[in-house]
Amino acid sequence: MTTFTDFALSKRVQQAIDDMGYEEPSPIQAACIPLILEGHDVIGQAQTGTGKTAAFGIPVVERVGPEGHVQALVLTPTRELAIQVAGEFRKIGKYKRVRTLPIYGGQSIGHQIRAVQQGVQIVIGTPGRVLDHIHRGTLKLQHVRMVVLDEADEMLDMGFIEDIEAILGETPADRQTLLFSATFTDDIKRLALRYMRDPEHVTVNRGEVTVPLTDQVYYKVLERNKLESLCRIIDSEEVQLGIVFCRTKRGVDELTEALIARGYLVDGLHGDLSQAQRDRVMKKFRTGEIELLVATDVAARGLDVENVTHVINYDIPQDPESYVHRIGRTGRAGKRGLAITLVTPREFKLLKQIQRETKARMVAREVPSLADVAERQAEMWRQRIIETIQNGGLGHYRAILDSIIDEHDPVDIACAALKLASAGELEAREEADYDFGDTGATPGMVRFFVNIGRSNRVTPGDLVRMISEEAGVPGQAVGKIDIFDRFTFVEIEQDSAPFVYESLRQSRWGGMRVNMEPARPRSRR
Numbered sequence: 184m185t186t187f188t189d190f191a192l193s194k195r196v197q198q199a200i201d202d203m204g205y206e207e208p209s210p211i212q213a214a215c216i217p218l219i220l221e222g223h224d225v226i227g228q229a230q231t232g233t234g235k236t237a238a239f240g241i242p243v244v245e246r247v248g249p250e251g252h253v254q255a256l257v258l259t260p261t262r263e264l265a266i267q268v269a270g271e272f273r274k275i276g277k278y279k280r281v282r283t284l285p286i287y288g289g290q291s292i293g294h295q296i297r298a299v300q301q302g303v304q305i306v307i308g309t310p311g312r313v314l315d316h317i318h319r320g321t322l323k324l325q326h327v328r329m330v331v332l333d334e335a336d337e338m339l340d341m342g343f344i345e346d347i348e349a350i351l352g353e354t355p356a357d358r359q360t361l362l363f364s365a366t367f368t369d370d371i372k373r374l375a376l377r378y379m380r381d382p383e384h385v386t387v388n389r390g391e392v393t394v395p396l397t398d399q400v401y402y403k404v405l406e407r408n409k410l411e412s413l414c415r416i417i418d419s420e421e422v423q424l425g426i427v428f429c430r431t432k433r434g435v436d437e438l439t440e441a442l443i444a445r446g447y448l449v450d451g452l453h454g455d456l457s458q459a460q461r462d463r464v465m466k467k468f469r470t471g472e473i474e475l476l477v478a479t480d481v482a483a484r485g486l487d488v489e490n491v492t493h494v495i496n497y498d499i500p501q502d503p504e505s506y507v508h509r510i511g512r513t514g515r516a517g518k519r520g521l522a523i524t525l526v527t528p529r530e531f532k533l534l535k536q537i538q539r540e541t542k543a544r545m546v547a548r549e550v551p552s553l554a555d556v557a558e559r560q561a562e563m564w565r566q567r568i569i570e571t572i573q574n575g576g577l578g579h580y581r582a583i584l585d586s587i588i589d590e591h592d593p594v595d596i597a598c599a600a601l602k603l604a605s606a607g608e609l610e611a612r613e614e615a616d617y618d619f620g621d622t623g624a625t626p627g628m629v630r631f632f633v634n635i636g637r638s639n640r641v642t643p644g645d646l647v648r649m650i651s652e653e654a655g656v657p658g659q660a661v662g663k664i665d666i667f668d669r670f671t672f673v674e675i676e677q678d679s680a681p682f683v684y685e686s687l688r689q690s691r692w693g694g695m696r697v698n699m700e701p702a703r704p705r706s707r708r
């Protein structure tokens with residue numbers, strides 16, 4: 184087994200690693216540290232939370248010389264990540280006294296300029312702000328010997344590529360270039376070769392991109408019930424710290440407000456907040472002052488917060504990479520995690536695509552019913568009432584009730600008091616459902632008209648198979664099937680009907696075009 188001492192690191196770096204409590208190198212560290220120490224360019228790919236930061240951090244710090252100019256540059260896609268990676272570098276370089284500096288937007292540039300002037304050896308920054316310094320002439324990169332792109336696939340993607348090119352153009356051509364991420368597409372790897380010299384490819388766990396210690400589940404929800412479903416799911420989980428991802432900044436704001444209104448300890452993070460706000464929110468999350476962080480994909484990559492037990496995709500991620508990185512915020516460094524994805528009927532295909540491309544094992548779960556949640560809440564109130572009786576000190580309240588106790592049933596009085604105390608929390612609520620109108624189906628079922636191209640060779644067995652494969656519903660959800668000359672009608676259980684409808688309303692199956700519509704009873708006559 185490899186140990187850190189095998190790398191012949193300087194005493195001061197080795198001591199720092201010991202202080203950090205790293206006993207043995209993770210696989211990506213074991214493979215990359217020697218290569219980087221020897222001066223190779225490296226493309227390093229390993230699952231989220233497996234120590235990629237130190238895999239480049241340790242050898243980069245080790246290779247930095249005593250000269251007081253910028254020798255290494257690390258680029259990250261977000262400010263929070265730059266801050267975090269800078270923290271890791273500071274720890275590794277603690278005894279070597281390597282001077283590191285995070286440089287990112289939203290922070291006073293004057294302060295950064297003064298800090299650079301004091302002789303920084305390693306800069307960790309976001310591309311925009313680094314370019315800003317280059318243009319102002321306040322950051323000189325001509326002596327840079329090592330460049331790291333953390334989250335390299337993201338950095339070489341559309342949003343960043345021009346900035347990256349411009350920055351790399353400021354560094355010497357014979358620099359050492361290091362690329363790290365949990366995900367690399369073949370295209371990005373090919374593109375990366377342009378900026379590298381004969382790189383070594385290190386890939387850990389080629390087969391699985393997601394972390395096996397993170398269980399992955401999904402809940403089928405209806406758009407209009409999403410908030411309610413989320414709350415029920417959270418209430419049925421023991422969340423220590425959780426990150427809830429939304430697609431848009433506005434979605435983050437809205438969900439944050441809605442959750443606060445419902446009494447959850449949450450705050451939101453996205454790119455439109457001031458840096459001071461972003462710092463405050465991250466601090467509240469890292470210290471556990473809030474239990475849920477609601478965020479856009481700005482929090483998807485690289486963030487390492489201890490004890491994140493849950494990642495919840497409130498909005499389904501738009502591509503497999505985003506899924507991998509988002510859920511990678513939990514299940515880090517050998518800990519367990521749970522990744523939850525909410526999926527609406529319209530998004531079901533996307534879920535299946537993510538599942539296919541990440542080879543993820545996702546298990547379907549049922550949103551707790553209102554009855555489940557109601558029972559849990561009722562139990563909680565019963566407990567509270569019993570505890571309150573046991574704690575005593577009720578004399579004052581008894582006096583208040585004295586004047587009505589003769590005229591009203593004591594149980595009625597207790598019920599009224601509970602209604603007031605629970606502020607509506609215990610009111611009966613109704614389950615909302617997808618409205619297909621009257622389709623002339625058996626009670627509890629929805630009848631659909633299915634049109635499968637010109638081919639009439641479809642058997643009832645084929646239909647059941649198609650429906651369960653495409654919509655991910657059990658075969659039992661399919662009821663009566665009528666195959667006429669040119670028309671086919673299928674009855675689907677109410678609960679599964681929205682998913683079947685959204686998956687099959689317009690799709691392809693075995694090369695045939697499939698259309699599906701809720702049946703209208705009149706057309707049956």
Ligand SMILES: Nc1ncnc2c1ncn2[C@@H]1O[C@H](COP(=O)(O)OP(=O)(O)OP(=O)(O)O)[C@@H](O)[C@H]1O
Binds near residue numbers: 205234236486
């Ligand atoms: N050798 C080690 N022994 C113990 N813990 C480690 C070791 N290396 C790293 N860690 C810890 O593992 C956690 C994850 O590390 P890191 O953030 O570098 O992961 P990553 O691979 O960069 O993940 P991501 O793809 O999400 O960016 C950190 O908390 C880090 O301190």
Ligand SMILES: [Mg+2]
Binds near residue numbers: 333485
């Ligand atoms: Mg990382």
